[in-house]
Amino acid sequence: MVTTRNTRADVVAAAGRLFAEKGYHGTSMRDLGRELGLLGSSLYAHVDSKQDLLVDVVEEGALLFQESAQRAMTVDGPGVERLRALIAGHIDVVLDYHDVVRTFLNEARMLDGEHRARVIAARDAYEQVFREAVTEAVAEGSLRSDVDPKTSSIFILSILNAVERWYRPGGVLGRDDLVNAIDRFVETGLC
Amino acid sequence: MVTTRNTRADVVAAAGRLFAEKGYHGTSMRDLGRELGLLGSSLYAHVDSKQDLLVDVVEEGALLFQESAQRAMTVDGPGVERLRALIAGHIDVVLDYHDVVRTFLNEARMLDGEHRARVIAARDAYEQVFREAVTEAVAEGSLRSDVDPKTSSIFILSILNAVERWYRPGGVLGRDDLVNAIDRFVETGLC
DNA sequence: CCTACCGATCGGTAGG
């Protein structure tokens, strides 16, 4: 096996892993170098600063969710179907980009003011897509008329984002089972 | 106003605030000293190590949730009432001990193996109380018979724990409104 | 990507 040179993408991916596991401030550039088999100082051939790596990882996360929302909104049919597509798409992102998502959810607050503001704006826009799907589903009669789209969207996203904290692939609960369980819980609750 | 000496409890409380805001690794002992109006080195008159402070804050959080669960389980009547008491109690803890809860939820993973294991055990025991309430509520017919107590409890706790991330007191949504909205969402969903 | 290094800051200690 040849040991090949690392690309910037390799460095960002490794940063995502370590930031997810130990946090941004709990990860040193020397830790990151070790993960890639080089010295901490060598990383500066790829990036200008440690903060740059956090920016890259977090913006990748924001982009993944944005793209997922765009795909879900192309689903035609009733609003409740678009809501289900948003849920399934979110779960896909969480499970397929576990480390990026963890860093996006837990470490974005470590960004400097300007970048943090952009991430918050992206997150708000993403939440807005959920609200619109809920609003449509209420209007078409798929959901109860007294449902508040804002609060409901927060509750749905709370369940979706927490998946990163407890779900482990390969268990008895498969991905489709998970999505179905969330759909069911969201649509009919426990009664 | 007299400037009085800090107690260990003051130090732990300030640590909770800073750990919640900037993370454990993002908070230095000098930051913490500044918060209390003294030098970083002076903190060692109160604690043996920085890790001790994290242990104190996180174990306080674990205790608060444990006590809340114990109170909720004294509620007699149907299981669904105990579930509602668990939900209301959890929200009280989250809103009354915001910083402790944030640190408990986000920084416990920074603990060393032994302490982290204890916190995980406490969290599992707490979740188990939710499962039992759901199981009883299913048995008595308050909740659907095909409800899975384990997954349902995780979803409920996902909503409850996320409150720390978005809810701000003093807004249009009061504490009782919040609890009622969660009860409604959990029991009947959006349909 | 390494060598060699920088000033700053880290958690923590001895002694008062």
Next chain:
DNA sequence: CCTACCGATCGGTAGG
């Protein structure tokens, strides 16, 4: 709780 300090580690740079 402060003074004075410790060795270790931090993010980062110059030059190759």
